[in-house]
Amino acid sequence: MNSTGSSSPQGTGRFRAAGFVLGFAAVGLTLAYSAFAQQTGGAPTPPPTSRPTTQPGKFAPPGTPLTETKPLPAFWKSSLDDIDQCLTQAHKGKVELLCRSAGGRKLYVVSYGPPRNLDSQANYNSACGGGNPAWYVHKPAGTPPTVLLLGPVHGQEVEGIAGLMNLLHLVETGADLRGKSYPKLMESFLRCRVLIVPSGNPDGRSRVPLNGFIGESIDTNSYYGMGTNAAGKLWQWPQVKGHQPLTDVGYLGGYFNDAGVNLMHDDWFGRMTSETQAILDLAKREAIDYGVSLHSHGANPQFMQTDYMDPGCQEKAIVISERLSQRFAAVNERVNPIRREAPAAPAPANNNRPRRHRPEAPAAFNLCSALHHVSGGTIVLYENSCGVTGYHQTTYDQILDLQMVLFEELLGYAADNPVVWER
Numbered sequence: 001m002n003s004t005g006s007s008s009p010q011g012t013g014r015f016r017a018a019g020f021v022l023g024f025a026a027v028g029l030t031l032a033y034s035a036f037a038q039q040t041g042g043a044p045t046p047p048p049t050s051r052p053t054t055q056p057g058k059f060a061p062p063g064t065p066l067t068e069t070k071p072l073p074a075f076w077k078s079s080l081d082d083i084d085q086c087l088t089q090a091h092k093g094k095v096e097l098l099c100r101s102a103g104g105r106k107l108y109v110v111s112y113g114p115p116r117n118l119d120s121q122a123n124y125n126s127a128c129g130g131g132n133p134a135w136y137v138h139k140p141a142g143t144p145p146t147v148l149l150l151g152p153v154h155g156q157e158v159e160g161i162a163g164l165m166n167l168l169h170l171v172e173t174g175a176d177l178r179g180k181s182y183p184k185l186m187e188s189f190l191r192c193r194v195l196i197v198p199s200g201n202p203d204g205r206s207r208v209p210l211n212g213f214i215g216e217s218i219d220t221n222s223y224y225g226m227g228t229n230a231a232g233k234l235w236q237w238p239q240v241k242g243h244q245p246l247t248d249v250g251y252l253g254g255y256f257n258d259a260g261v262n263l264m265h266d267d268w269f270g271r272m273t274s275e276t277q278a279i280l281d282l283a284k285r286e287a288i289d290y291g292v293s294l295h296s297h298g299a300n301p302q303f304m305q306t307d308y309m310d311p312g313c314q315e316k317a318i319v320i321s322e323r324l325s326q327r328f329a330a331v332n333e334r335v336n337p338i339r340r341e342a343p344a345a346p347a348p349a350n351n352n353r354p355r356r357h358r359p360e361a362p363a364a365f366n367l368c369s370a371l372h373h374v375s376g377g378t379i380v381l382y383e384n385s386c387g388v389t390g391y392h393q394t395t396y397d398q399i400l401d402l403q404m405v406l407f408e409e410l411l412g413y414a415a416d417n418p419v420v421w422e423r
C-alpha cells in the first residue's frame with residue numbers, strides 16, 4: 001500500500017497541481033540541499049527509540065493465520081528464502097549486496113546489461129541549476145536506458161517479490177516459473193540496463209509469515225502490514241503515517257524496517273536509514289532513466305503519480321500508465337492511469353487523490369520523489385491487487401500476468417525513449 005499517503009485498503013490515489021508542488025519543491029530543496037549533500041557518504045542508521053515487538057501473534061485479530069494455511073501455486077515465490085535461492089541461480093546478472101538493513105539483513109540488487117560510462121562531474125541538482133543535466137551524466141544518443149525495478153519497501157506487499165522472482169527466472173532461463181516465455185519483453189529487456197531489487201525492505205518482509213494474501217481478511221493484511229499499537233489496536237491509514245519512526249508498537253508490521261521507519265517517508269534531508277540511503281545511492285550512481293516502485297493494496301491495480309517530479313517526466317509517467325491501462329483492459333482488468341490535471345486546478349471529487357485529513361495539506365516528497373531528484377529518472381508507483389476478501393478479487397496467475405505486462409511495457413517504453421543529455 002502506498003506511500004504517498006493513500007494506503008487505504010480501498011485504494012485511493014493522489015495527485016497535486018504541478019505548479020504548486022514544483023514551487024514548493026524548489027524552496028524546500030534549495031533550503032535543504034546543503035544538509036542533504038553532507039549525507040552522500042551514508043549516515044548511520046539512527047537507533048530506534050523503542051524496541052519494537054516482532055513476535056507474530058501478539059494482538060493479532062481473531063482468525064489471523066500465523067503460518068501459511070492456504071495452498072500457493074508453485075510459481076508463487078515471495079519469501080526472503082525464495083530470494084536467496086533465486087540469487088544463487090542468477091548467472092547472467094550481477095548480484096550485489098547493496099547494504100545491511102537496520103535489522104542487519106541483506107538488501108540486494110541484480111543488474112543486467114553492461115554498466116555505462118557515466119562521466120559525471122556534478123550531482124543532478126547542481127547540473128539542473130546550471131541548466132544542463134548532462135553535467136550530471138552525459139547520455140549521448142544511442143545510450144541504452146537504465147531501468148530500476150524496485151521490489152516492495154512495504155514487507156507485507158509480497159506480490160512484487162513474486163513478480164520479480166518470475167522475471168529473474170525468465171531472464172536467466174528463458175521462461176517464467178510457469179514455463180511461459182515472453183519474446184517481446186525479452187527483446188526490450190536486452191535493449192536496457194536493468195536493475196532489480198527483489199525486496200526493498202527485508203526487515204519488514206521477515207516479519208510477515210504469509211507468502212500471499214488471496215482469500216485472507218483485510219484485518220490480517222493490515223495486521224501484517226501496519227501492525228498494532230502497544231494497546232493492541234490495529235494501526236490504520238492514515239493515522240499510521242502520523243508517526244515516523246513508529247514507536248507506539250505492540251506488533252510491528254511489515255510496513256517498517258526494524259528501526260520502525262516507513263521507507264517511503266524517510267528523513268530525506270536528515271539522517272536516512274540504511275536501506276533508503278542505499279536505494280538512492282544506487283539510483284544516483286546508475287543515473288536511472290526510468291523506475292517503478294512495486295506496492296500492493298486490496299483494490300484494483302493502480303498507478304500513482306510521483307509528486308515533485310519534473311513536468312516532462314510527469315508526462316512520460318502518464319503515457320506509460322495510459323498504455324498499461326489499455327493493456328490491462330484487454331485482459332479484463334481495470335486499472336486507473338495517472339490523471340492529467342491542469343496546474344493549480346482544485347482537487348475534483350472521485351479522482352485518484354488519496355483521502356486526506358486536510359485536503360489543503362501539501363503533497364508528500366516520498367521515496368519516488370527522492371529517486372527522481374537524485375537521478376532525473378521518471379518514476380512510477382504501481383499498486384498490485386493483493387486479493388484480500390471483500391475487495392478486488394484476483395488470482396495469483398493474474399497478479400503475475402499484470403506485472404509481466406508492466407515490465408514489458410515499461411522496458412519497451414524505456415528502450416524506445418531513452419533519456420538523451422548532450423553536453
Ligand SMILES: [Zn+2]
Pocket residue numbers: 001002003153154157294295296
Ligand atoms: Zn506500499
